Amino acid sequence: MFIDPFLVEVKIKLLGKEELASALLAAWRPLIAAEQLTPKRLSEALEYWRVLLPLSQRMKELEAAQFPEEKTLSVSELIKLKFLSERAFNEEVRKLQEELAEASEGGPVDYWKFVMRETYEETLLRAYALSFIISNGYANLIINPVEETILIEMAGKQVQRKGGKSVPISINYEKWMAMRNLKNRTEGIKNE
Secondary structure (H helix, E strand, O other), rough: OOHHHHHHHHHHHHHOOOHHHHHHHOOOOOOOOHHHHHHHHHHHHHHHHHHOOOOHHHHHHHHHOOOOOOOOHHHHHEEEEEEEOOOHHHHHHHHHHHHHHHOOOOHHHHHHHHHHHOHHHHHHHHHHHHHHHHHOOOOOEEEEEOEEEEEEEEEEOOOOOOOOOOOOOOOOOOHHHHHHHHHHHHHHHOOO
16 A cells, blocks of 8 residues: 655644654554564564665565456456356446435535445445546545545536546455444444
């Protein structure tokens, strides 16, 4: 995952001394304690670093390894694979667009609250259909990198995107599970 160094710098500058110290203590994982140092362990450590290949050589070996390539499928490819019918997809997009229009009448809505559903598959389908709506200029993303929030709102009318930018929003299964659990805990607290 890539995090813009400028955003990290801004966040660090915004933290107070106590918050910065707490973050350091929460993230600090000492690798060794003084009582664990023995002449034998120091000798093993020295030998490890002596035989370790240079980083440039290790990177060449990593580049040579064959990894399965991730691929993004277009709607037409999904239809060809019979994973999705064009009519069903267009109907799903239309329904989602109506739902977004209704949900955002009072202003922008949280992206994650809008796409999250009880199953991972439903969440992915909603996110994919929403990306289609946004790409076609019917809705806008409002991203605040400092607060790490993503909001969506309907565009007043269809916007022709010229030289627009692509914003990848990753939804892997682990992230979905964590967000679903957080949502369930939050709803459980509200119901109490």
